[in-house]
Amino acid sequence: MPSGRTHDLITFVLAPPTFLAVWAATGSLKPAAVVTCATLFGGLMFGPDLDIQSRQYTRWGVFRFVWLPYKVAFRHRSRLSHGMVLGTLIRVLYFTGAVAALTLLAVYLHARFIAGDAMPGLTEMASAWQAVAARATALGAGRDVLLATFAGLWWGAAIHTFADVVWSILRKSTEIF
Secondary structure, three states, rough: OOHHHHHHHHHHHHHHHHHHHHHHHHHOOOHHHHHHHHHHHHHHOOHHHHHHHOOOOOOOHHHHHHHHHHHOOOOOHHHHHHHHHHHHHHHHHHHHHHHHHHHHHHHHHHHHHHHHOOOOOHHHHHHEEEEEEEEHHOOOOOHHHHHHHHHHHHHHHHHHHHHHHHHHHHHHHHHOO
């Protein structure tokens, strides 16, 4: 497989053409910027190698603990980690669940030890999430931005997987001769 440095280089080299392609396809800078930023994040931080001790994994620093259950649950280079659509979808769902669980833990710890209050009920929690969603929408993070973000995350991971496949083919072809 290509080294982490090679994967990073490929991601950086393909970022400008990604921006130009999305800009040409949409005629708008906003989706081009969102897809390109998500591609960079997907390739450098959110790619298929989060299931092993990799550059992507270590870049999470003190927050890499979030990916420990993911590393245990998924076999490296399986369809669930490196799959073209399923891999990215699983990582997005996993990360969303992890952030939600950590948020609930923070709310509980705050209520229990700092505020001295009881844990907020489901109604209060739902209202808080609705307020966050409303604020995100007001800032321009609507459905189109979510789709552009997912497309960029997918493309960043796809670049990684394509590089792995090409590398494997080239290596096998040189072994034959």
